[in-house]
Amino acid sequence: MVKKLLIAVNKTLSHEDFGKLLLRLAVGGLMLFHGLHKLFDGIDGIRGMVIAHGLPGFVAYGVLIGEVLVPCLIILxxxxxxxxLVLSFTMLVAWLMVGINNTWMLDKTGAWAIENIAYFFIGGLAIAFMGAGRYSLARDPAWR
Known part of the structure; x- marks a missing residue:
């Protein structure tokens, strides 16, 4: 009886393309909030961090690619x-710039201090390995 129930549940929930869509919406949609904040409020803080690390200030505009353009492509x-992959690279850079000293720390609520960075990094890798699935605006699989 339990086995039949498990088989029925597994069959009912076996919609991999819909799962891929939900993952794309979650990872892309949540990252887009970070990017829109920087798009509307400016990237001066990011520019300061980039310059402090010895990089040219224009590199800060890469955050708009990684946190605005890329999430839109993932969602669509x-x-x-x-x-x-660009999203995961963006999170790697974020970790190196602001999170590396917090890697083994907890925040004030007990969460891993870099869990947002880890979530987006791993979510980006998962999407890169699985692809868009059937629910995509790109009809040609090469563009998915």
Missing amino acids: GILTRPAA
Whole structure:
């Protein structure tokens, strides 16, 4: 009886393409909030961090690619795998710039201090490995 129930539940929930869409919406949608904040309020803080690390200030504009353009592509399912890799790279840079000293720390609520960075990094990798799935604006699989 339990086995039949498990088989029925597994069959009912076996919609991999819908799962991929939900993952794309969660990872891309939540990252987009970070990017829109920087787009509307400016990237001066990011520019300061980039310059403090010895890089040219224009590198800060890469955050708009990684946190605005890339999430939009992921949400829409266009160039999903390369966009997801760029998102993961963006999170690697974020970790190196602001999170590396917090890697083994907890925040004031007991959460891992870099869990947002880890979530987006791993979510980006998961999307890169799985692809967009069927629910994508790109009809040609090469563009998914």
